[in-house]
Amino acid sequence: MQWLITIAIVLASLALVVFKFWRFWLEFSGLWSSDRSDQEASRSSKPSCYGCSGTGTSESDLGIRIKPLVQLGGKTQRALVANFFLHTAIGGVVYGQEIRPPNYDESIASKYKLGSVLAGPQGQLIESKDQWPGHRQYLLDLFADQEYGYAPQASVDVRFEVLDDGQAVLAGELKPGIRRRQIAVYLERNGKQVRIDLLVWSPTDGPKAPCFLGLNFRGNQSTCDDPKVRLTSSWCDSRNPGVVENRATEESRANQSERWPIARILEGGFAVATAHYSDIDPDYDDGFENGVHGLFPEHRSDSEHPNRWGSIAAWAWGLSRLADVLEKLEGIDPKGLMVVGHSRLGKTALWAGATDERFGLVVSNNSGCGGAALSQRVYGESVARINTSFPHWFNRNFRKYNDREDQMLFDQHQLIAAIAPRPVYIASASNDKWADPLGELLSGHYASSAYRLHGKQGLDAQVLPAVNTPIGDGAIGYHLRQGDHDLLEYDWQQFMVFARRNGF
Numbered sequence: 001m002q003w004l005i006t007i008a009i010v011l012a013s014l015a016l017v018v019f020k021f022w023r024f025w026l027e028f029s030g031l032w033s034s035d036r037s038d039q040e041a042s043r044s045s046k047p048s049c050y051g052c053s054g055t056g057t058s059e060s061d062l063g064i065r066i067k068p069l070v071q072l073g074g075k076t077q078r079a080l081v082a083n084f085f086l087h088t089a090i091g092g093v094v095y096g097q098e099i100r101p102p103n104y105d106e107s108i109a110s111k112y113k114l115g116s117v118l119a120g121p122q123g124q125l126i127e128s129k130d131q132w133p134g135h136r137q138y139l140l141d142l143f144a145d146q147e148y149g150y151a152p153q154a155s156v157d158v159r160f161e162v163l164d165d166g167q168a169v170l171a172g173e174l175k176p177g178i179r180r181r182q183i184a185v186y187l188e189r190n191g192k193q194v195r196i197d198l199l200v201w202s203p204t205d206g207p208k209a210p211c212f213l214g215l216n217f218r219g220n221q222s223t224c225d226d227p228k229v230r231l232t233s234s235w236c237d238s239r240n241p242g243v244v245e246n247r248a249t250e251e252s253r254a255n256q257s258e259r260w261p262i263a264r265i266l267e268g269g270f271a272v273a274t275a276h277y278s279d280i281d282p283d284y285d286d287g288f289e290n291g292v293h294g295l296f297p298e299h300r301s302d303s304e305h306p307n308r309w310g311s312i313a314a315w316a317w318g319l320s321r322l323a324d325v326l327e328k329l330e331g332i333d334p335k336g337l338m339v340v341g342h343s344r345l346g347k348t349a350l351w352a353g354a355t356d357e358r359f360g361l362v363v364s365n366n367s368g369c370g371g372a373a374l375s376q377r378v379y380g381e382s383v384a385r386i387n388t389s390f391p392h393w394f395n396r397n398f399r400k401y402n403d404r405e406d407q408m409l410f411d412q413h414q415l416i417a418a419i420a421p422r423p424v425y426i427a428s429a430s431n432d433k434w435a436d437p438l439g440e441l442l443s444g445h446y447a448s449s450a451y452r453l454h455g456k457q458g459l460d461a462q463v464l465p466a467v468n469t470p471i472g473d474g475a476i477g478y479h480l481r482q483g484d485h486d487l488l489e490y491d492w493q494q495f496m497v498f499a500r501r502n503g504f
């Protein structure tokens with residue numbers, strides 16, 4: 001069907017070009033009077049705007065004088081401009097049609113060829129863990145250069161202010177064992193400031209707690225029903241409930257609280273911290289002007305600098321700034337920081353975990369394309385699709401692989417490997433074919449030799465386990481939750497089991 005539409009558009013476009021030349025020839029030979037419509041217009045009592053020669057203005061039915069936006073000369077010139085726009089539009093549609101429909105055929109998906117995660121730039125394999133730091137840097141450079149973009153080298157001043165320190169009120173009940181802190185984190189550079197609102201839940205008493213840190217999609221108020229939690233003032237997607245003109249309203253309170261089972265996480269002996277991802281960088285294509293990108297105008301991504309940071313790298317960098325704060329916070333174990341994220345924020349958690357070793361454990365939930373899923377399987381969401389829908393997420397170099405995944409000399413298993421030897425948990429959902437659950441599992445499987453190099457156990461499985469049956473006894477864990485693309489209490493329960501087993 002798509003091809004038929006494409007062919008129809010191409011034929012229509014060709015017919016138009018032929019007509020244009022035919023008319024040009026008639027005009028040229030005097031058979032077509034270029035003044036014909038002007039003459040008709042002059043016979044009419046109502047002058048048309050573009051028919052008004054000379055003055056550049058005309059009167060509407062209401063007698064208002066209208067000035068044309070663009071002053072155009074003869075008909076040929078006008079036809080050229082109109083045809084330019086028409087062809088640009090047709091080009092856009094034809095280009096849009098060219099993105100391949102998603103593949104869900106395993107016999108096609110299984111034709112990928114991956115390099116070893118221990119292979120260096122010339123294909124040579126590293127053999128001992130002494131070589132790991134250099135090799136890990138090679139992997140990070142690969143992903144910064146080809147996919148996510150380099151964050152700036154320059155630093156910012158990080159200041160924070162505890163605005164609220166009280167007891168949690170969850171599901172309408174005061175929770176004496178749970179401490180709620182709301183912290184304004186200020187990032188400052190060259191007179192510019194970005195503020196991130198960090199919400200931290202930690203045990204009131206006892207030893208310092210290991211802490212999960214993850215960004216949220218809709219503002220801190222959406223993660224719980226505690227009425228004291230401040231409404232986000234950052235950009236929100238107006239398609240989400242409780243958002244009016246890109247601003248959150250009271251209606252949005254607790255509308256993603258199923259993703260943040262705070263009381264359960266605290267019962268498990270963990271602290272949990274979150275911030276709105278838009279505080280770091282609003283999620284739309286703004287030419288990298290807003291959010292933390294705006295603190296580094298000299299480091300903006302553009303066609304001359306195709307390997308600078310996109311939004312995923314900015315969110316990941318923001319997570320590191322939040323780690324700067326958390327590791328100083330009373331009641332939080334600085335050696336117990338774990339980064340977690342769902343979907344685009346799962347991609348972000350993986351990149352944050354790979355780049356910042358203070359995250360002792362990394363959790364990717366349904367992260368899919370550009371996250372845990374192998375790109376070269378081209379199963380579900382493809383590189384072309386994601387780069388077209390979200391041109392601001394990755395760097396410009398990543399667009400080279402649009403519909404050319406077979407030319408990639410790297411893949412996401414190397415991103416998982418860059419986290420080694422720190423434990424990583426990969427979660428998929430059975431209905432989330434778009435994120436390619438098997439591709440997510442296989443990244444973990446193929447990353448395993450980096451873990452074995454460190455004397456740790458990786459993930460042996462190469463086929464999907466039964467739903468709701470977590471696998472992986474070592475430093476790489478995996479589960480396929482029954483159900484949709486989402487982050488639910490079931491997922492958190494498995495993250496906690498995995499974290500405890502790995503010493504958190």
Ligand code: GTR
Pocket residue numbers: 342343344345367368369381386
């Ligand atoms: C989808 C996108 C996915 C995933 C998801 C999300 O539209 O195709 O890669 O990131 O959004 O973040 O919810």
